[in-house]
Amino acid sequence: MTLTTRIAPGPAQTSLFTDEETRPAGGLRIFPSTRYQGSKAKLVDWIWSAVADLEFDTVLDAFGGTGCVAYRMKCEGKETTYNDVLRWNEQCGLALIENSSVRLPEEQAAALTRRHPGVAYPTFIADTFGDIYFLDEENVWLDTVVTNIRRLSDPYQRALAFYALCQACIIKRPYNLFHRRNLYIRLAEVDRSFGNKTTWDTPFDEHFLRFVREANDAVFDNGKANRALCEDALELKGHWDLVYIDTPYISGKGIGVDYRDFYHFLEGMTMYDRWPQELDRASKHHRLLRTPSPWSNPGTIYAAFRAIFDRFSDSIIVVSYRSDGIPSPEQLKALLAETKRHVTEAPRREYQYALSTTNGHEMLLIGT
Numbered sequence: 386m387t388l389t390t391r392i393a394p395g396p397a398q399t400s401l402f403t404d405e406e407t408r409p410a411g412g413l414r415i416f417p418s419t420r421y422q423g424s425k426a427k428l429v430d431w432i433w434s435a436v437a438d439l440e441f442d443t444v445l446d447a448f449g450g451t452g453c454v455a456y457r458m459k460c461e462g463k464e465t466t467y468n469d470v471l472r473w474n475e476q477c478g479l480a481l482i483e484n485s486s487v488r489l490p491e492e493q494a495a496a497l498t499r500r501h502p503g504v505a506y507p508t509f510i511a512d513t514f515g516d517i518y519f520l521d522e523e524n525v526w527l528d529t530v531v532t533n534i535r536r537l538s539d540p541y542q543r544a545l546a547f548y549a550l551c552q553a554c555i556i557k558r559p560y561n562l563f564h565r566r567n568l569y570i571r572l573a574e575v576d577r578s579f580g581n582k583t584t585w586d587t588p589f590d591e592h593f594l595r596f597v598r599e600a601n602d603a604v605f606d607n608g609k610a611n612r613a614l615c616e617d618a619l620e621l622k623g624h625w626d627l628v629y630i631d632t633p634y635i636s637g638k639g640i641g642v643d644y645r646d647f648y649h650f651l652e653g654m655t656m657y658d659r660w661p662q663e664l665d666r667a668s669k670h671h672r673l674l675r676t677p678s679p680w681s682n683p684g685t686i687y688a689a690f691r692a693i694f695d696r697f698s699d700s701i702i703v704v705s706y707r708s709d710g711i712p713s714p715e716q717l718k719a720l721l722a723e724t725k726r727h728v729t730e731a732p733r734r735e736y737q738y739a740l741s742t743t744n745g746h747e748m749l750l751i752g753t
Contacts, residue, residue: 417599435731443625464609478613479544485606487541549596639679725752
């Protein structure tokens with residue numbers, strides 16, 4: 386499938402990025418569905434409209450997350466580099482951005498869910514995470530699938546499988562997170578104002594194969610040498626015409642979003658051999674040992690923004706951030722103006738994130 390058949394021309398273009406409830410039954414391919422906290426999937430058309438008239442051929446998505454913004458840039462024919470410091474997110478980038486042609490056949494994906502003779506299957510998840518996130522039999526299933534995925538020789542097939550596995554884990558979790566020991570919420574026979582017990586109780590195999598199909602459908606070649614990296618954004622080497630920066634958010638109360646903490650279980654699956662050494666066994670929900678990040682600390686985030694703006698001072702800089710966060714819009718504009726001569730702001734979009742109790746505004750700053 387070529388790029389020209391993936392994106393319809395003209396102002397009536399159908400978005401590739403619709404939410405799960407409104408996605409069409411057929412027609413244009415869309416970005417795979419996700420319940421990832423902080424995803425920009427519903428804002429990506431707005432982001433593209435703000436930068437579409439800028440002149441750039443190469444783009445870096447420095448804090449890639451789900452990859453939806455990088456994917457849109459790839460769809461628009463840009464040479465796209467995806468980066469994220471989390472290994473499990475890098476698998477998203479490898480599967481959907483760097484990968485141009487490799488798919489994971491469904492029969493091969495189905496084989497990943499079964500045990501095979503002659504393979505020694507470890508039991509780390511079953512032994513460690515009982516009664517925390519998933520049922521006992523589901524933990525055994527996860528040990529099996531992770532082991533089988535790690536035996537795949539093709540890095541893109543491995544990435545597609547890890548992508549599907551991580552999405553299957555997310556969708557079966559209350560709140561779609563791993564921030565607390567709360568399997569009991571899934572099991573309690575009570576009325577709920579959130580979540581979907583049918584989704585939680587759907588077998589892992591079904592979710593996994595569904596996400597494999599979605600990821601396979603999203604694979605395409607835009608004719609450019611796209612890449613996926615797993616590095617600290619401040620340490621990246623290279624030059625890009627445009628750099629898109631969507632850092633973790635710190636609320637006005639000074640509470641930072643820690644994606645490594647939210648999704649530590651997924652991160653652990655992608656470094657299965659090292660997981661025991663990285664585990665914080667003192668925590669009730671067995672998170673990973675914490676690593677400091679300047680993006681989740683109100684005392685260091687100003688210097689971090691200043692450093693990343695300076696690092697990419699030769700590029701067009703596009704910044705997504707919440708209007709009610711730290712730094713404030715005025716402070717963030719001032720920081721960007723230290724590096725860029727012209728700073729403009731796109732019209733803000735009202736947007737409510739999952740788990741948020743208030744409607745906020747997403748702002749988009751452009752420094753040229």
